[in-house]
Amino acid sequence: MIQSAYLRSPLVRRAIEAINEGRLEDFLALFARNATLIDGATYHGREAIRAWAQRETFGVQMRIDVQRETNADGTSLAIEATSHGGYSGPGSFHFTLRGNMIERLEIH
Numbered sequence: 392m393i394q395s396a397y398l399r400s401p402l403v404r405r406a407i408e409a410i411n412e413g414r415l416e417d418f419l420a421l422f423a424r425n426a427t428l429i430d431g432a433t434y435h436g437r438e439a440i441r442a443w444a445q446r447e448t449f450g451v452q453m454r455i456d457v458q459r460e461t462n463a464d465g466t467s468l469a470i471e472a473t474s475h476g477g478y479s480g481p482g483s484f485h486f487t488l489r490g491n492m493i494e495r496l497e498i499h
Contacts, residue, residue: 392456392457392458392471393457393458393459393460395407395408395411395457398457398460398465398468399460399463399464399465400464400465400466400486400488402421402486402488402491402492402493403465403466403468403484403486403488405417405421406418406421406486406493406496407455407457407468409421410448410449410453410454410455411454411455413449413452415441415444415445415449418444418448418449419437419440419441419444421492421493422437422440422492422493422496423489423492423493423494424436424437426440426492426493426494426495426496427494427495427496428440428443428495428496428497428498429495429496429497429498430443430447430497430498447477447478448474448477450477451474451475451476451477451478452474452475453472453473453474453477453478454472454473454474455470455471455472455484456470456471456472456473457469457470458470458471458481461483466485466486466487466488467483467484467485467486468483468484468485469481469482469483470482470483470484482498482499483498483499484496484497484498485497485498485499
């Protein structure tokens, strides 16, 4: 497991820390206004991402433990998720960054 402080991408690190610390507004602030999040279904824009995040992540007290970074710039992660009443198990996060914002997050 990799501690979030050691993740290569500062933006990815802030996203993981915001999830683990239950800071929904800080998490949302990392996304571009027209960002896309894909987690089975596709969510466009911050308000759609907010609804997804409240239901699937923050509302079930999700915790993300990074198992490894799967690319050199640290924007693809193998993760282990635990939650209370939501998904728990392995997965992957694939971030597309533009400048200092998340443009796309794909969760598998």
